Amino acid sequence: MNRRTTIAVLTSALALTATAACSRPGDAGATGGKRDASAVMIMSTLNNPFFVSVKNGAVDQARKNGLKLDVQNANNSDASALNLATTALSKQPGALVIDPVGSQSAISSVTAANNANVPVMAFDRKPDGGKLTSFVGYDAIQAGRNAADALAKGMGGKGKVVEIQGILGTNVAQDRSKGFEEEIAKFKGITTVAKQAADFDRGKALNVMTDVLQAHPQIDGVYAANDEMAMGVLAALKSRNLAGKVTLVGNDGISDALAAIAAGQMYATNAESPYALGQRVADLATAITKGTKVQSEKSLEGELVTKDSVADYAKHLVSIGDAADVPSALR
Numbered sequence: 001m002n003r004r005t006t007i008a009v010l011t012s013a014l015a016l017t018a019t020a021a022c023s024r025p026g027d028a029g030a031t032g033g034k035r036d037a038s039a040v041m042i043m044s045t046l047n048n049p050f051f052v053s054v055k056n057g058a059v060d061q062a063r064k065n066g067l068k069l070d071v072q073n074a075n076n077s078d079a080s081a082l083n084l085a086t087t088a089l090s091k092q093p094g095a096l097v098i099d100p101v102g103s104q105s106a107i108s109s110v111t112a113a114n115n116a117n118v119p120v121m122a123f124d125r126k127p128d129g130g131k132l133t134s135f136v137g138y139d140a141i142q143a144g145r146n147a148a149d150a151l152a153k154g155m156g157g158k159g160k161v162v163e164i165q166g167i168l169g170t171n172v173a174q175d176r177s178k179g180f181e182e183e184i185a186k187f188k189g190i191t192t193v194a195k196q197a198a199d200f201d202r203g204k205a206l207n208v209m210t211d212v213l214q215a216h217p218q219i220d221g222v223y224a225a226n227d228e229m230a231m232g233v234l235a236a237l238k239s240r241n242l243a244g245k246v247t248l249v250g251n252d253g254i255s256d257a258l259a260a261i262a263a264g265q266m267y268a269t270n271a272e273s274p275y276a277l278g279q280r281v282a283d284l285a286t287a288i289t290k291g292t293k294v295q296s297e298k299s300l301e302g303e304l305v306t307k308d309s310v311a312d313y314a315k316h317l318v319s320i321g322d323a324a325d326v327p328s329a330l331r
Helices: 001-013 049-065 077-090 107-115 140-155 172-185 202-216 227-241 257-262 273-287 312-321
Strands: 036-042 068-073 097-098 118-125 134-138 160-167 190-197 219-225 249-252 267-269 296-301 303-306
Touching: 001 118, 001 140, 001 160, 001 249, 036 077, 036 273, 049 068, 049 219, 068 077, 068 190, 068 267, 077 097, 077 172, 077 202, 097 273, 107 118, 134 140, 134 273, 140 160, 140 172, 140 219, 140 257, 140 267, 140 303, 160 172, 160 202, 172 190, 202 227, 219 227, 227 257, 249 257, 257 267, 257 303, 257 312, 273 296, 303 312
Parallel strands: 036 068, 036 097, 097 118, 118 134, 134 296, 160 190, 160 219, 219 249, 249 267
Antiparallel strands: 267 303
8 A cells, every 4th residue: 555545544544424444332432422622642752753743743633623632741751641641631631642651551541541531542652451442553563574674675685784672661662673573584694683772762772873883893784663763873873984884774754864865874764654643643532522433443554765765755744734844855
């Protein structure tokens, strides 16, 4: 399925009217009637371009939908996420929207919403328990597989690779790693020489990759489970004059990664438009507050972006209202 077909399908699937594919009354997707046209959206962090773009997409779409959306930042703290959720629930919003800091820790927020009789939905990272009205996120296992295939192609099917993982307490990091490792194992000429977590953080990835290069100076490829970490990896590669020589693949499609791909310093990213994700989140939250039945779970598909396709992908982002995530050289 290409990008434009995917977006059309998503828009249809998450529209504000019920469809035959939606959940039946009594399922997790049932909303329980019309509520106040407001939602509180608790982000795991806003210190990451991906999540800033999610916020922007959600805010812009909520405005179009007539939904009052209050976006709050948990600053990657489990305790803060729960405190924000508890405070929000005391005011009985039309819906609670969460992006879990950790999949296990998020159970407390979901359970609190269930007890307060407030519909709760999650996106990007899925809680390990509690009753969600809906969940929407990109297919993380497929993302890892796409990255492995791209990395292998960029390396010519042979060489030594490094895997930089995300926050392993989240299903996203676990699934991206699982997909990558299962797929890269199919290429018998490729050997993984190092695997280490950098918590989806640019600075940590720089430090991790610097240490890895000291232990393994002769590598041929790196997979970073998000583009923030890919940028940290790229900085480490630049310090050794390896940028563009070591095949680098990331995930998300943030502006810095698109610029690096266009410049030939990064081979590819499995682009998962955060702005489009934010739009879908706002559509679902609006439907929930209107009492419309929604799908209990929706998996979105990413798109591999290389130097050959980065200009086209940039045009697509502009077309959906997301010029902010496009580097100036590609506008």
